[in-house]
Amino acid sequence: MADEQIILYRERQRFRQLWLWVVVLGVAAIFWVGFVYQVLMGGLYGNRPVPDVQLSILFVLVGLGLPYFFYSMSLTTEVQPGQVLVRFWPFHIKPVRIPLHLVRDYERVTYNPIGDYGGWGIRWGFKGKAYNMSGNEGVKLYFYNKGPLLIGSQNAGELFQAISEAKKAKV
Missing domain, CATH: 1.10.287 (Helix Hairpins)
Incomplete structure (x- = not known):
């Protein structure tokens, strides 16, 4: 495999x-x-x-x-070795691929969806871009060459751990 x-x-x-x-x-x-x-x-x-x-x-x-x-509508987040895939159906026909070698740092965050990003969905705000469906927790990715990206999650701790493992994995 x-x-x-x-x-x-x-x-x-x-x-x-x-x-x-x-x-x-x-x-x-x-x-x-x-x-x-x-x-x-x-x-x-x-x-x-x-x-x-x-x-x-x-x-x-x-x-x-x-x-x-x-x-x-659904937000599917998938972490694989070396990458994160995010798909916000029906707006993304194919998942958005985020190579983890482009991520310089990441953190688990608690945020204000309305105050920080203007609500839920695919959002752009002063704090960067966000994919979120509900709740106020997620993982924020910081890139070398572009603004930050927040991925909302109901299990932010597990998502953070999976990204840590995927970033360490040799692809």
Whole structure:
């Protein structure tokens, strides 16, 4: 088995914030109610109702598509000897490969997602770039030739240990 096939650490995260799901499902519910009331029951929904075909399309896109989109989002972090792979689905079709020989230093951090990076997701802030889904812990990588990168994790200690092992490993 080749060294790049060895997985020292793997974590898959999803959005777990209750407030986010309340907002997403609240917006979707507006379209569910409109669809049921106007298309299925034959009433007119709102002061300026749209045709049933348009409402049906909006129902599929927003009422079903928006919750599915947020449900399908995931952040997968994989540590292999000599590299870290980060994939934020559906925005990264292929994982972002971070060669560890380009990392000069790294540390386990506790951060403020909103204050430091402006929230969760793929974020750019004054403190660098971040990939995070939930929580406020992660590992921050410092590079020789570019700004720092934060990788959020629910198991920051294990991620830090795996990066230590992967950096020491001969590739």
